[in-house]
Amino acid sequence: MKDVTNNFLETIEPVYTPGTINFDFEAFDKAIQKAVSELSNEQLDGLEYNEIKKEITRYKSLYDNLERKRKDISKVYKNPLVEFEANLKKSYTPLKGLLNTLREKRDEIEEHQKMLRVDHVRYVFEEKCELAGLDKDTFKEKYNDFSLKGCFRTNKIELKKETVEKIDTLILAEYDRLEEYKANIDMIKEHTHEYELPAAPYVRELQNGTPFVEVLRQMKKDRDTAIEVKRQAEAKKQAEAERLAEIEALAKQSASEDIKAVNAETGEVIEDIKPAEETPSKSIEPYKINLLLTFHGGEKQWYQFVKLLDDNFVNYEILK
Structure with missing residues (x-):
């Protein structure tokens, strides 16, 4: 490269020689x-x-002359x-072009x-990530921060010790x-298995940035809720089973009890009537009887009795 040190272009500069303007301001001001x-x-x-006009002409002439x-x-x-500024502006054009180039x-x-x-920074990060078992692009957003000149040794593509x-x-x-x-x-998978909960929702919460302690707290809360729901379902199922068993027992009791025929006018018991036994017969004639029945078990026993009649295809009529 050509050595331009101390050449003409570095030393050239305009030279101004000041002139002198002589004027006696002190005498002028006094006059x-x-x-x-x-x-x-x-x-x-x-x-x-005319004298005023004369004075105006006198001083106007002085002013105009000055x-x-x-x-x-x-x-x-x-x-x-x-002229100097115009010529310098023209000469600046190639100089500015040279500077831009x-x-x-x-x-x-x-x-x-x-x-x-x-x-080089990318290579260093990728090599170290591979050794640590990390994804090689984990720190790609950090490359520019570590590629500044101050991070490297002078005039070398080599990171400083403190940068490494x-x-x-x-x-x-x-x-x-x-x-x-x-x-x-x-740990989440272990706890969800123990709590009988799905693991995926809690893993997603952790991936979305929810603190691990908060995830655990939510898991325990959901577990307690599931236990309570299960307990209530079992209690409801047990209550339903007991209710059905009670109905069945009452129906059996009602079917096994003797049915007493009562005289509608006197209220006296006429006879004890047991449930009719089926006899093998080709043809059975309908049999009618008027009864006045008293259910000591209340209305509930009446409905159970009606069910028994219906189940055995016995027609009945309520007389008012």
């Missing part, structure tokens, strides 16, 4: 003050119209500056170096976290 004092309001009242001179001097100073090349080199650093130690700390922390997570999963 103006004197003129102002000589033309006070009272003195102006004593002047004729202003004209000022503009002439301004041109002498401004014209070189305007150099900057693009610099950025290209820096981007390439950054990619090399990122690739930080990476090791991250790897170990993630390894411990996963081991604890696996242990928690195993």
Whole structure:
């Protein structure tokens, strides 16, 4: 590369030689003050119209002459500056183009170096993840953080010792976290098996970020609820079985009791009638009897008796 140290382009600069403008401001200010004092309001009242016009012409001529001179001097100073700025602006164009070209090349080199650093960081993370039994992409979002120039040794694609130690700390922390997570999963499955609950819902809760202690607390709560529901179902089933057994016992009792015929007018017992026994016969004539029955077991016994009649195909009629 060409050595441009201390060459012409590094030393060139514009040179300004200041000029001097001579004007006696002190004498000018005094003369103006004197003129102002000589033309006070009272003195102006004593002047004729033509005299006032004469004074205006006098001082206007002074003002115009000074202003004209000022503009002439301004041109002498401004014209070189305007010309210099115009020429410099024109010369800046290729200089700016050169700077942009150099900057693009610099950025290209820096981007390439950054990619090399990122690739090296990726390699280090993936190698350490493989040794720890972790997914190789576990820390992919950390690559840019560890690819800064300050993380590498000077002018080398090699991480500093302290950078490697930080990476090791991250790897170990993630390894411990996963081991604890696996242990928690195993414990959830063990408890759900013991509690007779499905494991999948509680595993999902843990995966969604619910603290393990909260998952365990919910499991125990669900277990207690399931036990109570089961207890209530069994109690209901037992009560239903007892109710059916009681009905069956009452029906049998009612069927085995003698049925007494009572005279409807006197209320006297006429005879004891036992349940009719079936006799093998080809044809049985219907048999009718008017009875007044008294059920000491109450209305419930009546319904049981009606059921017995229905079950044995006995027609009956309630007389009012």
